[in-house]
Amino acid sequence: MARMKFLCDAERCIECNGCVTACKNENEVPWGVNRRRVVTVNDGVPGERSISVACMHCSDAPCMAVCPVDCFYRTEEGVVLHDKDLCIGCGYCFYACPFGAPQYPQAGAFGMRGKMDKCTFCAGGPEKDNSAEEFKKYGSNRLAQGKLPACAEMCSTKALLGGDGDVVADIYRQRVLTRGKGAEVWGWGTAYGPGGAPQKAPAPQPKS
Numbered sequence: 001m002a003r004m005k006f007l008c009d010a011e012r013c014i015e016c017n018g019c020v021t022a023c024k025n026e027n028e029v030p031w032g033v034n035r036r037r038v039v040t041v042n043d044g045v046p047g048e049r050s051i052s053v054a055c056m057h058c059s060d061a062p063c064m065a066v067c068p069v070d071c072f073y074r075t076e077e078g079v080v081l082h083d084k085d086l087c088i089g090c091g092y093c094f095y096a097c098p099f100g101a102p103q104y105p106q107a108g109a110f111g112m113r114g115k116m117d118k119c120t121f122c123a124g125g126p127e128k129d130n131s132a133e134e135f136k137k138y139g140s141n142r143l144a145q146g147k148l149p150a151c152a153e154m155c156s157t158k159a160l161l162g163g164d165g166d167v168v169a170d171i172y173r174q175r176v177l178t179r180g181k182g183a184e185v186w187g188w189g190t191a192y193g194p195g196g197a198p199q200k201a202p203a204p205q206p207k208s
Helices: 018-027 062-066 092-096 132-138 150-154 165-179 188-192
Strands: 004-008 037-041 049-053 072-074 080-082 160-164
Touching: 004 049, 004 165, 018 037, 018 150, 062 072, 062 080, 062 092, 150 160, 160 165
Parallel strands: none
Antiparallel strands: 004 160, 037 049, 072 080
């Protein structure tokens, strides 16, 4: 069974916010909730990078680990979903998620947030596929229709890729090979030095 994954190619993202608009339009999310957003690093500085961010449907999802009512579950395709009927709006998942994916529709008195909402990879929820109840709670279930998430399909530069993780990885690998660069965008240079290659360990100094 394929594992669904997102990947955003920062070399291609032009910060058009088409993915954000497509998500809102497809799922009719509540006002103030952004399942997907575009973040720009070093805005206005030469070499700036933009990246589209949403729930990454982690293999070891921290939101699942901290939820006190176990409202999260993982589908056979590896998509992390949640049951809004179980959610109590405690906010633990919001603080645990490194991508800021969990969103809350309100900020009321005494910390009332309402039911958590997040990217579903356009896979709906626990209700019957493509039912009116499922759409009202979770938005469109495009995966059940054999389609990819609306955000990835609407990306004009194909910076945002979504689908089978192996296929997505192959596409990005081919892009990196064609460009001759790209790994440094994901932190290679930060981890291994500005040369883009692992640095050799210093030779041991002879004892005096």
